[in-house]
Amino acid sequence: MTKLLRLPAVIEVTGLGRSTIYAQIADGKFPAPVKLGVRAVGWPETAIIDWLNTRPSAAAA
Template sequence: MSERSDRILRRPEVESLVGVKRSTLYDWMARGSFPKPVALGPRLVGWRQSDVTTWLEARTPRDRNAR
């Protein structure tokens, strides 16, 4: 895995990449349809860039339009 793929993304960056806001991200996680974040501290989380990229690449065009 490359260094770039191991990068941890914070929520605002994930929102920008995916094109949705916090409430939608957390709704998707509750449904099990979005990668779970990794704990960075007691109240701090982030997402592995590789997990988000893999999730984006796996989505079908129909999924991309259903926000």
């Protein structure tokens, strides 16, 4: 079972803000969350790590 990250953890790991995360989800550029309940969502940790690994690194710029 993979660990699920809630929004504050995703914000901390990615450095993105809440609005940016949801805008990128709408554009298909960020992994969609998994529903945990009526008002709760989480992101699989592996999906966030995979997304981070596909981003260009700052060192390459």
